[in-house]
Structure formats: structure tokens, C-alpha cells
Amino acid sequence: MPTFFERRQVVTPGDVLAEGDYLPGENTYVESSKIYASRIGIVDYENKKVNVVALKAFYIPRAGDIVIGTIVEVGFNGWTVDINAPYEALLRASDVLSRPFKPQQDELSQFLDKGDLIVAKVIAYDRSHNPQLTVGEPGLGKVTRGQIVKITPTKIPRAIGRKGSMISMIKQETSCQIILGLNGVILVTGKNPEDEDLAITAIRKIDEESHTSGLTDRVTQMIKEEKTKRGKTENE
Amino acid sequence: MSKTEKLIDKKGVRLDGRKFDELRPVKIEVGVLSNADGSAYIEQGKNKILAAVFGPREMHPKHLALQDRMVLRCRYHMAPFSVQERKSPAPSRREIELSKVIREAIESSIFIDNYPRTGIDIFIEVLQADGGTRCASITAASLAVADAGIPMRDLVSSCAAGKVEDTVVLDLMDTEDKMGVADVPVALMPNLNAITLLQMDGILTTDEFETAVNLASEGCRKIYALQKEALKVKYVIAKEEEAEEE
Numbered sequence: 001m002p003t004f005f006e007r008r009q010v011v012t013p014g015d016v017l018a019e020g021d022y023l024p025g026e027n028t029y030v031e032s033s034k035i036y037a038s039r040i041g042i043v044d045y046e047n048k049k050v051n052v053v054a055l056k057a058f059y060i061p062r063a064g065d066i067v068i069g070t071i072v073e074v075g076f077n078g079w080t081v082d083i084n085a086p087y088e089a090l091l092r093a094s095d096v097l098s099r100p101f102k103p104q105q106d107e108l109s110q111f112l113d114k115g116d117l118i119v120a121k122v123i124a125y126d127r128s129h130n131p132q133l134t135v136g137e138p139g140l141g142k143v144t145r146g147q148i149v150k151i152t153p154t155k156i157p158r159a160i161g162r163k164g165s166m167i168s169m170i171k172q173e174t175s176c177q178i179i180l181g182l183n184g185v186i187l188v189t190g191k192n193p194e195d196e197d198l199a200i201t202a203i204r205k206i207d208e209e210s211h212t213s214g215l216t217d218r219v220t221q222m223i224k225e226e227k228t229k230r231g232k233t234e235n236e
Numbered sequence: 237m238s239k240t241e242k243l244i245d246k247k248g249v250r251l252d253g254r255k256f257d258e259l260r261p262v263k264i265e266v267g268v269l270s271n272a273d274g275s276a277y278i279e280q281g282k283n284k285i286l287a288a289v290f291g292p293r294e295m296h297p298k299h300l301a302l303q304d305r306m307v308l309r310c311r312y313h314m315a316p317f318s319v320q321e322r323k324s325p326a327p328s329r330r331e332i333e334l335s336k337v338i339r340e341a342i343e344s345s346i347f348i349d350n351y352p353r354t355g356i357d358i359f360i361e362v363l364q365a366d367g368g369t370r371c372a373s374i375t376a377a378s379l380a381v382a383d384a385g386i387p388m389r390d391l392v393s394s395c396a397a398g399k400v401e402d403t404v405v406l407d408l409m410d411t412e413d414k415m416g417v418a419d420v421p422v423a424l425m426p427n428l429n430a431i432t433l434l435q436m437d438g439i440l441t442t443d444e445f446e447t448a449v450n451l452a453s454e455g456c457r458k459i460y461a462l463q464k465e466a467l468k469v470k471y472v473i474a475k476e477e478e479a480e481e482e
Contacts, residue, residue, distance in 0.1 A: 012391065013390055039387055057385040058386075086354040
């Protein structure tokens with residue numbers, strides 16, 4: 001029952017990861033009792049489960065996910081939202097209005113218009129239907145200020161860190177509000193643009209170096225260095 | 237060239253100095269276009285080819301979408317300046333056919349059942365052609381698909397073999413293709429040992445055909461190693477160096 005790679009080694013699609021008594025996990029597939037990788041990523045053998053943490057992937061919606069999307073179309077009884085996935089998501093008018101929707105009197109573009117950003121939650125998705133969103137919960141709804149960063153969706157867990165260590169550190173150091181959309185879109189809201197820029201630089205660094213270890217320490221160090229650099233220029 | 241000139245001399249050396257089982261020098265780069273979801277560039281001898289992948293995304297026009305699987309669209313196109321005599325930029329009969337065979341060679345490597353109602357677009361632009369462009373295109377397109385993060389069974393590597401004078405040789409260039417006896421392009425998923433494209437142009441005996449397929453498969457495996465290397469360079473090696481510099 002051999003495995004063919006070390007933990008944390010890089011694999012490419014088609015690499016044989018394990019044979020026999022193992023379970024296929026994320027980004028893997030089975031053919032004639034061998035487990036192969038289906039994406040480029042980093043392999044992880046966890047007990048009997050073989051996972052590949054993808055270095056590049058696209059977002060596939062799941063019920064319960066918080067996502068950040070852009071309105072692309074205002075329809076008759078709802079909106080079409082681009083959530084950075086292969087499928088366009090739907091947001092129903094009655095969901096935003098919190099009362100029955102009357103097409104005669106309600107002009108939908110008054111509530112949300114093309115190009116508006118929203119923080120939303122996926123409530124339903126399966127193979128045969130496009131994902132459906134809701135904004136009827138605290139913390140969800142239209143985005144009015146802040147900046148957007150896009151990273152590879154599979155790297156969101158890395159941006160959160162172990163028990164949220166990474167994200168809470170960035171929030172604390174830059175004093176910014178950060179909302180992570182599981183679709184790889186991140187909203188950063190700070191008191192001033194400089195703080196936001198600092199947080200964005202940190203997030204970009206995580207995206208680029210997600211596969212290296214000791215990243216939280218390096219990002220902390222980078223933020224502190226940037227801060228002293230910026231502090232100096234302000235004093236001059 | 238004159239008809240008397242030999243394509244292979246007595247020592248078994250070809251016009252460009254290669255031996256019968258030698259590939260042209262191959263250079264591959266992944267992720268060269270920032271606007272595409274995935275991209276790759278390949279130079280194989282004098283061939284220069286760019287491949288870009290968009291998607292998976294909603295199909296437009298919508299009626300082309302299929303309820304049970306993903307749709308692939310592929311465009312193979314030769315730039316007007318890619319050959320000696322200017323080529324009309326309009327898609328020729330040959331280009332339309334190549335688009336189809338390339339699409340089919342790539343399609344069997346992708347899990348198309350996993351993403352119903354979506355589509356991906358593959359664009360292949362031949363900037364300079366010197367024989368064997370369909371093979372180099374498949375090699376580059378497959379890397380572009382992997383670069384787009386689309387789940388696939390294996391990378392598809394492709395290479396041709398053929399008969400020149402009386403010998404079966406690997407990776408024909410333009411003159412060998414035109415003056416030679418036969419040409420056998422092969423596309424292979426090396427880890428699964430599955431052929432996704434096999435064509436033959438010309439006349440070969442059964443034995444010669446088998447030799448050619450085996451020789452081309454060997455060529456594919458050599459290209460496969462280069463493909464993997466190119467993917468890793470984009471995603472890991474370049475970034476680790478960056479991290480160390482800081």
C-alpha cells in the first residue's frame with residue numbers, strides 16, 4: 001500500500017499519489033485502484049485520506065458560504081450576480097425587500113443596481129440549478145465603502161490561518177475590517193486608504209506564498225516594516 | 237531545396253543535425269497572459285505557439301450549453317505571418333479540422349461531467365510554424381487548461397513521428413513533413429498510458445506504423461517531463477526564490 005510522494009510535495013495533474021488502501025480526497029480521482037491528482041497543488045496524506053491543496057482553482061458554490069459578488073443584471077423579479085464562479089447566482093427581489101414584491105410599484109434598480117457589490121450567503125445550489133443567494137442576515141447586504149482584493153479561492157483558508165490567527169493578526173495590525181468571501185473576493189474597510197493598502201499588500205503576499213511555511217510570522221514582520229517605513233515618511 | 241539533396245545523410249544525421257530519435261529543442265512557459273484564466277507558450281524548434289484558456293464560465297449563446305456536461309470550444313489559428321507565404325487570416329479548411337482534433341484530444345483529459353451547463357474556450361495562436369504545430373498546440377493547450385485550475389485526468393503531451401527516406405524518425409520539421417513519406421501525430425496522457433489523438437498521413441507498413449507510434453510515444457514522455465517542469469516553475473520555484481530574496 002505505497003504512497004508515491006512526501007507530504008507537502010508539489011504534484012501536477014496525472015501524478016499517481018497512492019495505491020490501494022487510501023481514500024481519495026480533494027482534487028484527486030481514482031482509476032483502477034490508484035489515486036491520481038487532478039490539479040496542480042500540494043499533496044497531503046492525512047491518516048488514510050489523500051488530499052491535494054490546489055494552487056489554482058475556481059470557486060464552486062456551496063450552501064452556507066459567504067460570498068462577495070457584483071450585480072451584473074437587474075431582472076424582472078431579482079438580480080443576477082457574478083460571484084466569481086462558473087455559474088451566475090440569483091438574488092430574489094422579495095429577499096431584499098423583506099415584504100412581498102409588487103412589480104408595478106417597485107423599481108428594482110433603486111435597491112441594487114448594475115455594478116453594485118454585495119456580501120451574500122449561498123442558500124441553495126446543485127448541479128441542475130444556478131446558486132441562489134440571500135442578503136437577509138446580519139452583516140450581509142450592499143457594500144458601501146472599502147476596497148476589494150481577489151485571490152485564488154482555495155487560498156482563503158490560508159488567509160484565515162489556524163483558528164483565524166492570520167486574519168485576526170492583519171485586522172489588529174492594520175486596524176481594518178476584513179470580510180473574506182469564500183469565492184476568493186476579500187473586502188477591506190479601514191479608517192483611511194493607507195491602512196487598506198497595507199492590508200491588501202499583506203493579503204496579496206499570502207496569495208503568492210501560500211504554500212510556504214511560517215507565513216504568519218513573515219507577514220507580521222512585513223506589516224511592521226512597512227509601518228515603520230511609512231511612519232518615517234510621514235514625520236519628514 | 238533541390239531534389240537530389242538527401243533528408244538524412246549516410247551517418248543518419250538529419251537536415252538540422254538531429255539523430256532519428258531526437259526532439260527539436262523545446263521551451264515552455266506557463267501563465268504568460270494575465271487576462272486569460274490559463275495560458276502557455278511553447279517553442280519547439282522554429283514553432284512558436286501561444287495558447288489561452290477562458291472558463292469554465294456560463295455558455296454564450298446560452299442554447300449551446302448542455303445540461304449534463306461542460307462544453308469545449310477550440311480555435312486553432314495561424315497568424316498571417318506564421319509561414320513563408322502570407323496566409324489569409326480567415327480560418328481555412330485545415331484550421332477548422334485541426335481545431336476539432338485538438339479539442340477532442342484535450343476533451344478526453346478533462347472531467348467534463350463535473351461542471352454541467354458551463355463552457356471553456358481554448359484559443360491557440362500559431363505565431364510561427366515549422367511543421368508539427370498541431371502537436372505543439374496540444375502540448376501548450378493542455379498546460380493552459382491546467383494553469384486555469386480545471387480538474388483533469390492527466391496532462392496531454394503530443395509529438396509526431398514519421399518516415400523520411402527509409403527511416404522512421406521523431407518530431408518532423410516542415411521540410412521533412414513535406415518531402416517525407418509519412419507523418420504520424422500522437423497525443424498521449426503518459427501516466428494513464430492513453431492515446432487521445434492518433435492520425436496518419438502517407439503510407440506505412442504495419443511494422444513501420446508500430447515503430448512510429450512507439451517512437452512518438454517516447455517523444456511524448458520526454459515532452460511530459462518538460463511540461464511538468466514548466467508548471468512547477470510558475471507555481472512554486474519562481475515564488476520560493478522571491479520569498480528567499482526578501
